[in-house]
Amino acid sequence: MLESLxxxxxxxxxxxxxxxxxxxxxxxxxxKFYIESYGxxxxxxxxxxxxxxxxxxxxxxxxxxxxxxxxxxxxxxxxEKAEQTVRNRxxxxxxxxxxxxxxxxxxxGCMAERLKSKFLEEERLVDMVVGPDAYRTLPGLIEExxxxxxxxxxxxxxxxxxxDISPVRLDSNGVxxxxxIMRGCNNMCAxxxxxxxxxxxxxxxADSIVRECADLFRNGFREVTLxxxxxxxxxxxxxxxxxxxxxxxLLEKVxxxxxxxxxxxxxxxxxxxxxxxLETMARxxxxxxxxxxxxxxxxxxxxxxxxxTYTREWxxxxxxxILSILPGxxxxxxxxxxxxxxxxxxxxxxxxxxEYARYDMSYMFFYSERPGTLAARRYSDDVPEDVKKRRxxxxxxxxxxxxxxxxxxxxxxxxxxxxxGDSKKSAADWRGRNSQNKVVxxxxxxxxxRKGDYVHVAIEDCTGATLIGxxxx
Ligand code: SAH
Ligand code: SF4
Ligand code: F3S
Numbered sequence: 001m002l003e004s005l006x007x008x009x010x011x012x013x014x015x016x017x018x019x020x021x022x023x024x025x026x027x028x029x030x031x032k033f034y035i036e037s038y039g040x041x042x043x044x045x046x047x048x049x050x051x052x053x054x055x056x057x058x059x060x061x062x063x064x065x066x067x068x069x070x071x072x073x074x075x076x077x078x079x080e081k082a083e084q085t086v087r088n089r090x091x092x093x094x095x096x097x098x099x100x101x102x103x104x105x106x107x108x109g110c111m112a113e114r115l116k117s118k119f120l121e122e123e124r125l126v127d128m129v130v131g132p133d134a135y136r137t138l139p140g141l142i143e144e145x146x147x148x149x150x151x152x153x154x155x156x157x158x159x160x161x162x163x164d165i166s167p168v169r170l171d172s173n174g175v176x177x178x179x180x181i182m183r184g185c186n187n188m189c190a191x192x193x194x195x196x197x198x199x200x201x202x203x204x205x206a207d208s209i210v211r212e213c214a215d216l217f218r219n220g221f222r223e224v225t226l227x228x229x230x231x232x233x234x235x236x237x238x239x240x241x242x243x244x245x246x247x248x249x250l251l252e253k254v255x256x257x258x259x260x261x262x263x264x265x266x267x268x269x270x271x272x273x274x275x276x277x278l279e280t281m282a283r284x285x286x287x288x289x290x291x292x293x294x295x296x297x298x299x300x301x302x303x304x305x306x307x308x309t310y311t312r313e314w315x316x317x318x319x320x321x322i323l324s325i326l327p328g329x330x331x332x333x334x335x336x337x338x339x340x341x342x343x344x345x346x347x348x349x350x351x352x353x354x355e356y357a358r359y360d361m362s363y364m365f366f367y368s369e370r371p372g373t374l375a376a377r378r379y380s381d382d383v384p385e386d387v388k389k390r391r392x393x394x395x396x397x398x399x400x401x402x403x404x405x406x407x408x409x410x411x412x413x414x415x416x417x418x419x420x421g422d423s424k425k426s427a428a429d430w431r432g433r434n435s436q437n438k439v440v441x442x443x444x445x446x447x448x449x450r451k452g453d454y455v456h457v458a459i460e461d462c463t464g465a466t467l468i469g470x471x472x473x
Contacts, residue, residue: 016073016089017044017171018063029060034068035170038086039076041266042227043109045178047074048167050108050135055168057139066096070104070142075111077193079368083111087123094125104145106130106138110197114372116154126150132183132198133157156184156199163208166215175223175420175452177216181209181250182228187269189296190307190374191339191367194229201229206236206245206253214257222418222452223262224254231265232272248276255284260454262418263287264437267294270318271309278325289326290437293318294334298353299346302339307374312353319357330436332361335395338388339367340379347391354398360406360438362399366392400464407438407462414458414472415440421451432457440467447471 016036033054037047050072051061065071071093076082090105097103106128107119113131120126127145130138131154141151161183169177185194186201213224228234234247245253247265254263263286268277270293281287297303300311310318322329335350354362366388369381415434423429423441430449431441434457442457449455449471457469 030058031069032062033059033070034065035072037074051168072106075109077110077114113197133160161204163205181226185229193370225264248280289435290330298350334363337391338383404464
């Protein structure tokens with residue numbers, strides 16, 4: 001998942017982020033809602049759909065929960081710690097509700113789907129539990145809850161894609177945006193709860209995706225990231241032309257909107273990414289040279305237990321193929337340490353695979369058993385926690401070394417960078433990213449650039465997480 005460029009230990013989902021409303025609202029709202037999102041980019045993208053549905057029903061956003069009539073938590077179930085974070089957060093809202101009983105609390109997203117009405121038994125002050133495919137029914141559920149009834153809708157759908165809903169961009173930098181192209185997942189990776197919380201895979205109407213991206217471009221955005229759990233299995237039948245739209249074709253359609261619109265995507269499953277996609281990337285300069293290709297483990301035996309359906313050698317061949325069609329392509333991955341029965345030898349296979357692929361960045365986790373998954377039912381979670389964490393530590397240290405090495409190789413090169421805003425450390429510097437998704441920071445030096453401009457930056461220095469340079473004319 002795209003979160004940030006630095007190598008991070010993700011032993012918990014992305015921390016909750018609250019929605020800060022921007023600018024004066026045009027509509028008149030009778031009530032206020034506050035939303036916090038956890039987990040993957042798709043969940044953040046869903047919060048933008050929820051905001052749109054609520055806006056249409058008289059609820060305006062607030063960044064201050066103390067004044068909200070409705071508090072929503074869009075939750076994640078991917079690891080146990082992600083769920084614990086949400087439960088802790090709910091305690092705070094429970095206290096607030098004691099002094100403001102009229103305030104409604106709703107739990108959305110994957111944890112709502114996983115726990116269903118059990119949530120209402122466990123968390124007595126929650127008023128609504130709404131799964132990821134049920135957001136259209138929110139207005140009715142809110143009405144029920146306002147009437148004192150606790151409401152639940154966790155029905156999963158085979159065709160809901162929210163295609164016609166224009167997301168309200170939350171916390172936007174006005175330059176980069178995420179666009180959902182599909183929902184659900186049909187893979188059954190043994191460790192993963194997503195197929196249970198998000199349901200069957202379905203693709204969104206290609207025209208509605210292209211329209212949304214074109215609208216974003218017209219509104220000044222310069223980069224879109226096409227989102228799905230497994231984007232390479234995107235498939236749409238265009239009835240008007242009787243043509244099928246594969247992911248490669250969709251990428252091309254979005255790339256053709258304008259050469260100034262950068263296109264990224266996430267996530268690719270190594271078993272599904274095709275030469276057609278790689279060749280399409282090679283044909284369009286504005287499709288970014290960056291692939292997030294989660295490997296999970298470097299041991300063929302563990303990969304088989306995980307049901308990832310590829311071997312170590314097959315994955316290595318995929319990396320070779322990517323770099324032969326797209327020389328210099330940025331690569332990142334997801335890794336899990338301490339999966340069921342993982343030995344020291346399996347772990348060393350993971351380390352050596354990392355050296356082979358030389359990832360620019362990784363999201364690294366230790367295995368967390370999730371109820372109901374294949375692994376929970378079939379295998380024993382038998383690697384002791386201290387071993388899982390020690391292996392994670394080794395993986396993180398190696399990734400930090402690789403990230404620094406890869407960044408050092410970029411010193412002396414010049415990259416085209418899309419300016420996203422001020423650097424986090426200093427308003428005297430700009431921050432942007434190159435095509436390979438690396439963060440680039442450089443001084444403004446009085447030049448009249450703006451967010452959304454492309455500039456060429458010569459790299460002079462780096463850290464493991466950032467390239468540092470100067471604009472060249
Ligand atoms: N669809 C994406 C990943 C979605 S979840 C893909 O297939 O790559 C994001 C990452 O969380 C996964 O790639 C995996 O590395 C990690 N993850 C998923 N379930 C986990 C679990 N039970 N314990 C630890 N990490 C897990
Ligand atoms: Fe989970 Fe595997 Fe689907 Fe990714 S591809 S969401 S890891 S089941
Ligand atoms: Fe979490 Fe659900 Fe995403 S479990 S990672 S929010 S799909």
